[in-house]
Amino acid sequence: MHSVTEKTKRHLIIFIFPILIFSCTQPEPTDLTKVSIIPIPITVEATGSAYTITSETVIYLSESNDETKNVAAYLSNLLHPATGFDFKIELSENEPKAGIYLALTSENNELGTEGYELEVTEDIMKLSANQPEGLFRGVQTLRQLLPADIEAQSVQNQQWQVATGKIVDYPEYEHRGSMLDVSRHFFSKEDVKRYIDLIAAYKMNRLHLHLADDQGWRIEIKSWPNLTVHGGKTEVGGGDGGFYTQEDYKEIVQYAAERYIMIIPEIDMPGHTNAALSSYPELNCSGEAPELYTGTEVGFSTLCTDKEITYKFVDDVISELATLTPGPYIHVGGDESHVTAMEDYIPFINRVQEIVMSHNKKMIGWDEVVNAELDSSTIVQYWSEADNAVMAINQGAKVIMSPAYKAYLDMQYDSASRLGQNWAAYIEVDEAYQWDLASLNATITRDNIIGIEAPLWSETIETMDDIEYLMFPRIMGYAEIGWSPVKLRNWEEYKMRLAAQSSRLKIMQVDYYPSTKVPWVTN
Template identity: 50%
Template sequence: MTQRRTFPRLRLLGSLLLVVAAGITGIGAAPGGAAPGGAAPGGAAATPGVRPLGDIVPVPASARPGGSPYTLTARTRIHVDDDSREARRVGAYLADLLRPSTGYALPVVDHDGGTGGIRLRLSGREAALGDEGYRLESGRRGVTITARTPAGLFHGVQTLRQQLPASVEEDTRQPGPWRVAGGTITDTPRYAYRGAMLDVSRHFFTVEQVKRYIDQMALYKINKLHLHLSDDQGWRIAIDSWPRLATYGGSTQVGGGPGGYYTKAQYKDIVAYAASRHLEVVPEIDMPGHTNAALASYAELNCDGIAPPLYTGTAVGFSSLCVAKDITYDFVDDVVREIAALTPGRYLHIGGDEAHSTSHEDYVTFMDRAQATVVKYGKTVIGWHQLVGANPAEGALAQYWGLDRTSDAEKARVAAAARNGTGLILSPADRLYLDMKYTKDTPLGLSWAGYVEVQRSYDWDPAAYLPGVPASAVAGVEAPLWTETIASSAHIDQMAFPRLLGAAELGWSPAATHDWETYRQRLGGQGPRLEALGVDFYRSPQVDWRTE
């Protein structure tokens, strides 16, 4: 299906679900679910043509239906507190989403103390909602979304969006009606770190393509965009002190082609756009391995002083910075300093995986110095889980990408680090790598971690995944999309959707709601919304895809 949305306008994405009522009262989704038009969550009678309250992805912590639905009309206004610039920004975002399909003006106005319409309310007294939670109250007279922070208000808007019919995502006027089920949703995230990674090194993606993916992530309350900015095949960010990294090291990609890189202004544009969707960008410079693009750009970074040729293949583990040279650490300092200055977020990822050409002693030496540099410039270290083979810095996060079949010894090392204070981001490759084929017949993707169908991707518990890891050590989850075979937004659609939605639910929703049968029912209702957004998703046979 063709992609009709232009994402700088922030549209692509929509919520999904037409679903079937999935019993979601209090905190848990009851097994099974009613057919469309049957019993609403909690046993209340469903209103025809109204999506049951809480029938969204990620499923909310608490959805208590009750009362009459609210209907948007040409008279609807979006009310914000007159002293809240942040609430007004969220209101403008919501209005821009809803105007094309409804045809309504939806003015964003100062709240006058009355009732009716859509009210966006920030309140510092709502401590229980935390940094990202919200409460949505809907009834005949209007909808009120309350949050303690702008991020929580933004997430509440995504819920409101998903409660509306899928046709709200269209960019031309639709007939409606535009109804929101009555009741109250109270919702907070399970994990603070809910990420998706886009590898722009194997294949380069433009600023607009990255923004498109940001909009898709935002709908599902994902709050971290991990950008894999360097690898053997390409260096994708301008560094003033080492300009050939981008101009030469960024001049190709897997299979050849022109590659590309982001200027500093373009990278800042991505960061700002992500921030407007309440996502934090996590930049990654992978080292000491996965560095052929840098080694090809500057001969002095090689131990023998000879620059290798640029690389367009897909093998791994053959490259390494020269650990013994002082200039290597000048390079690391310059790169980290410049990227840290461009990145307001708290994290900087230094990779550290598959350094097969680096001895263990050299690896420990390098990672210790690289981590100290990250800390020096005010950032928190993230590394792939091989980081635990060195000395993780205080507060560092290790990103686990192992498999069910990963050796017990390797899992034990990760667990020991977690018990000693290193936080974990879980990205098991045979569960959350979005570049793994769904089945043997999937035309895109790889299969070294096995085939990862939709159920396998969703049906596991991050808190109990690694033996010996305390639940408190799990910072969250992230779904990486490596791009050896991914070269377009259409490819991203096929491989990320619908598995990205399951990753989002694993990161946001309470463990008590986790149930494959009720999830697959909600997922099945998402087809019309994804279609309205121009997302050509994989129609897994494990899911009964519905029509609106």
């Protein structure tokens, strides 16, 4: 056996050491067009190299105001747990030579309020947008360009490289959201915050909270305190229920606003009101309070539309909600009011619409509200009858697309799904993705539609894991339907991008449904 002298060893070290240093610092060849991004951006151009985030990386701002500082802090907090790096945030009116640069610009009107451009070179990542909201949406893309381990909550020992190139991106629809039913089963404000974070990660911008139903009243109304004291104390199956204080609700609204998500509160009426009727007998035509309800049937309850106290109640509730809610909308339900005669239902909805407008808000209602005389500012949410959506359009109203057989997150994936219902359809992951808002019905055109909303009704779900199982991965497809133009969407291509998200979802501890329609990537 040949021996190696000490002199030879020294020569080898001198020769190899620079090679090791060079190999550690030189970026590996990458292809930005091959990275899985959901929703798919408008344009992606690759330049074949990489930018590396290090402990020396600084986050720069072109303008230092509350919103840009919040976006920078959000990015820093997103990157810190997995990298272990403490990022400095500094003002730099001119583009720096290195680092991460968050820049407000007015050079591209096409971007609107939510669009962004992301340019990555070996030296700098520049994220630019017309508004801080666009910067925030761009951050969600940036996190998907990094290795999935960036989502970890402990330090990961690896390089943090981003493929170089340029992305230009902006949304197709202004309204891209989900609804969470906290009435059938109550979910804590921490659960709601996680829901907000999960939809924000895929560029959704609306969270509709279904706050009152037959099974429970979930928002404190100070002028009618028994709504929560009595009406909030149970849920489907007879559990303990719960409610949000007004301070809780403000906290949720603020948390959402920091992620550029608008909260839309819903108080369903005149049906779906047993919790209110049980709390205040004067709201019943009989003057007698029914028992609290913990089942799942619908259509059996109604406010007494002939009593003036009913409209005092509605006005007080809307007034307090309007004060608590900075967004422009109050959702009044209006669905499945089967025991309210149409001659009573129509004047009720007309008057409720006036009440909402008197508090400087716009009314949203489920598609049955089209039987009333709608103001052009009112939004109709199509869930059941396409003909109702057409009637809304004929009245000058805009439409949110939530057809139950396509967009309801509480529908089972298939007959073997452990959670969910199937009265509207089985909605597998491919069925959830392969449709377009503007071509579902020939009469409901792009000009009439403000966007998509995927509702999650909670009859069968009790925990955050249950929520995630029905949400994911379908919510990612709904997010792409709302954000990306139809010409860019293709199931065969999308399912490969979705498959590549498996590790990321697992690291985020999302309890997703592993559909056999998707060739999941295991590492």
